[in-house]
Amino acid sequence: MAILQVDKLHFSYGEREVLRGIDFTINKNMVVGIIGANGSGKTTLLKNISGYLAPIYGNVFVLGKNIKDFTIKEKAKYIGYVPQDIVYDFEFSCYDVVMMGRIPYLKRFQSERKEDRDIVRECMEITNTWQFKDKSIKELSGGERQRVYIARALAQKARILLMDEPVSHLDIKYQVEILSLVKDLSLKGILVIIVLHDINLASQFCDEIFIMKEGKIIASGSPGNVLTLNNIKSAFLVDVEVFENPITHTPYVIPSLNGKEQLKVV
Amino acid sequence: MRVKKGIYFGTAFLLLVFTMILSISxxxxxxxxxxxLNVxxxxGSETSRTIILNLRLPRAIESAVVGMGLSVVGTFFQGLLRNPMADPYVLGVSSGAAFGATIAIVLGLGIFGISFMAFVTSLMTVFFVYTISKTGTRVSMTTMLLAGIAISAFMSAIISLMMLLNHDEFSRIVFWTMGGFSLINWNHVAYSTPVILIGSFVMYVFSRDVNAILTGEEVAEHLGVNTELVKKIILIxxxxxxxxAVSVGGIIGFVGLIVPHISRLIVGPDNRVLxxxxxxxxxxxxxxxxxxxxVILKPMEIPIGIITxxxxxxxxxxxxxxSKQKSEGM
Incomplete structure (x- = not known):
């Protein structure tokens, strides 16, 4: 059974059609990167997959079950979501924040069980955030905060982890740290779908890449097959040069400066 | 931590009992x-019985219950609107109530007429604000805040106008809008206590959900919280x-704003404890x-809003x- 199947998905905000027929099926755990120009529908696609937004046409199936047929609480047991902009203007400790990931498993008046505390600890250790457990989330740096939110999504024991540009505001050290963590998670049995702005990071860390343009997926497959000159030019409307990364042997993309300054191709 | 919380709650409870006794005495x-004790x-003597059982006891109970209700609502509204300036009145309840009360006073209605009018107009105002802020099935908290401010300003203008046109009732209107429990009797206690207690408990049921909403409405939904439903239940x-609370005690300012903040400084942000x-x-x-x-200007009684x-x-x-010094020290 497919882990995630998206079938003829259409979505619009009022008059504006943002997703115009999205189809794909994912059968195994891996890191799927979604890239595309601003406004191409990447975030909207994630929110449709998570069931936060309801498509006007088409369906999303998680492990064979239509997302529409999940209750909000059930959904949270299958899908974890790490937002683009993390709100952190509150006083909760990081431990409390991660513990919120256990909400789907607790009855209204039930207090946290040992099992929940164990899971929270485990998730915080995996994400290397256990040392922040008593700190307020306000006191952390952007990368640390991201890791706390990833820990919370992991505490949901979700099968699918959706991440919306989790590294856009981070410096390169944290970018690599977060993406390596994501890669590890996929190897441990989670499907990660991640929206990325940086094509080269996507190329380096993702098993598969979807390129979106105007509400459609115009190319999907391994980075080597997808990140071609034409695909990128078509999606981003910019001229680029594509090289091979000598270490990972994945495509390496840089903007071409033709007409301005001739690039010396080695 | 659990022991510490036990001490806080124990102390607070003893302080409440002490204050109630002091208030009766x-x-x-x-x-x-x-x-x-005799009463x-x-x-006890006949005079003491009358004073305690007919005047001071209902008054002490009413002020405690109103203070409780306003503080609980303030705590939830601050969380839900994610705005430290929020209080129970942000959605226009107070101006709506003042509007109704002013009309009732101008029309010469009695104490229950005033309470009733205040209650009805305040709910109408909130309903109006709520309707404006609704798009589809979702409610925009920002629109709600702004609409609440706008309607409050509008109502205040009308109230001022009515006060100008009805000089004789000026002080009664002012007194009512600043709040007070001088006219409280058991009838007030009988109808307001169940509503405030049950209402507070209903909101308390959603404490954990509001915790999650504090970290963002959308992420809360991804944590399995039915955000829109929780928002509606708590707002209503x-x-x-x-x-x-306003219908019995008038518009008592500040309680619903500062008590949640002070409590948060003492016991932290977890709504289940807070x-x-x-x-x-x-x-x-x-x-x-x-x-x-x-007692401050005995025998004259001043509006409680001035004290708060x-x-x-x-x-x-x-x-x-x-708290600024504390965060600077870090």
């Missing part, structure tokens, strides 16, 4: 503790509680404020400065 006529055991219940602590603290604060309102703002304001500033 002090006033124009001072009643000693022994006599209070509760069925004895909170407004009902506030309207009830809400009950706010409830007790609010009860203490308002019972004590009512006591001061009665005059004492609450500086105390709150002190806390702000202290």
């Amino acid at each position: 002090a006033g124009a006529v001072k009643i000693p503790l022994q006599e209070i 509760f055991l069925g004895g 219940t909170g407004s009902l509680v506030t309207a009830t 809400v009950p602590f706010s409830a007790i603290s609010g009860a203490i604060f308002l019972t004590f404020a009512d006591l001061l309102a009665r 703002a005059a004492f609450g304001g500086p105390f709150f500033l002190y806390l702000l400065i202290k």
